[in-house]
Amino acid sequence: MEDWKEYRLGEMIQCNPQVKLEKGKSYNLIDIDSIEIGSRYVKGKELTVYDGQSGCHFQNGDTVMARITPCLENGKIAQVQCESQKGFGSTELFVFRGTENKTDSDYVFNLMSMQFIRNLAANSMTGASGRQRADLGFIKRIKWNFPPLPTQQKIASILSAYDNLIQNYKKQIEALQTGACELYKEWFVRFRFPGYQTAEFENGIPEGWKIERIGNIGEVIGGGTPSTENEEYWDGDIPWLSPVDLSDNTNVYVSRGGKNITKLGLQKSSAKMMPKDTVLLSSRAPVGYVALAKNPICTNQGFKSVVCNTSVIQPIYLYFYFRMNKNYLQSIASGATFPELSGSMMKKLKVLLPQMELQKEFSKKANIFISKAELLSEQITNLTQQRDLLLPRLMRGALEVH
Known part of the structure; x- marks a missing residue:
């Protein structure tokens, strides 16, 4: 050096x-x-x-x-x-x-x-x-x-190799998610689902399908934020999400956000613990970010999440329903300060309900795309951690480059 x-x-x-x-x-x-x-x-x-x-x-x-x-x-x-x-x-x-x-x-x-x-x-x-x-x-x-310019270029080349591989995996994830979205549209928007050739239609939808309100097919749950002035409420082991945690999320499932809260923080706020597979929908600032809970989780007040009654609706189906209808959700949001979907609006929101057998078949096929994307996401996490460990050591000259 x-x-x-x-x-x-x-x-x-x-x-x-x-x-x-x-x-x-x-x-x-x-x-x-x-x-x-x-x-x-x-x-x-x-x-x-x-x-x-x-x-x-x-x-x-x-x-x-x-x-x-x-x-x-x-x-x-x-x-x-x-x-x-x-x-x-x-x-x-x-x-x-x-x-x-x-x-x-x-x-x-x-x-x-x-x-x-x-x-x-x-x-x-x-x-x-x-x-x-x-x-x-x-x-x-x-x-x-x-360091001298040639050394700078060698350092940048090593780190770029990680970034380019991460970028490549992200493109693959995007392609897989596009595939799952196209499957949803093919079956439930264009109505080209398995057996559609012989299906009978009634009032514009396949016979046996229903249109139902969210409030009748699941429990709509809001969230809350513990007081930031009380340190006892924060840095616990309970995953807590805000809409910003989903702003850059490329995965269908989410396990945690940027912050955790304590049991006391949960007790002393309006945040509520929700089970795995809860459909997490941001309801303000902005409206329309959506994910599925990978594990029990709670959110701030910027969400109106849905715990599905799985006897009538599959969580993955509702996830894609929200994802495909993001623009509509944003268009019906209202509020003086910023657009928001209220709990009552969410409960009244109508959803097309295919027969359960078809929903399950869709969930199974969509999960093939999702599982592959999850594996790639894990590889991205590992590569990111390796790069982040290398970055300061290379930049400070703690590792030799050749």
Whole structure:
């Protein structure tokens, strides 16, 4: 490490570099919601006409990092990989890029992703509570021991191999979930279910099927949040979910969120313990995130979950029903401050109920897709843990690279 040298970040990294965009031309737009925690790359949203809007400018290979709380602390950081090659985005994003003959842009992404750097950036925050923002000037002054450019590239190559494999597995998971969704649509939207050729229809639906209200086929359960001022309510062994825990969830099943509560916290709040296979539906901020409970779990008040009466409806069927009807759920939500699905609205919501035999057959086939996706998800977790262990050791020179 004799040839490693300490510099301030601003001396080695381009911070919010200039990117020239043409007015009237379309580019990919990146906002904070575009960035998925744990995913290296962000492609941006649909092409949007640039007319001089304020905000950050970037090009492929740049690193975009949230500067506002709590997005910065939560790890909203990614490397740009968008169709338009250049783009623009939120004013709440910093942009970082390698400097020619000094730093590699892939190395820069890994450096800015380090918990150590993000913690320092978070410590620089100023502003009103809940809207604090990191100080770019402070970030530029952070000191770091930089290796020579060829070593940076070797380090980045090792870490990129993990990220690319993780990305590949995520694409496979997406394909499997698309397959399960297509099966649902084929059977229950297009009505091409097994035996449909000889099925009789009555009032627009197959004979023997029903339309029933949620309140009649399961128990609708809300949630609650223990007081954050009482430490005895938190860091226990009871899984507790908030909608943000499902915002980046790619799995059908979820076992826990970012926080756990204690038995006392459960007792002293309106949170309720729900059994395995409960259909967890976010009912506000935003409406429509859905998952199945992999184990007993509770949620905050941003959910209206359904414990299914399995003699009339299969949880997996209801999961896909909610997933396929997300736009409709959002359209019927109401509220002065933010749209919300109330408990009474959920209970009145109508669901198409195929015959139980067909639901079970669908659940069995859908589980083939889901099980394969779960295995891939476990591999992603293992790879992520390995990468996260390697990251600080490689970046600090504790491991030799050849």
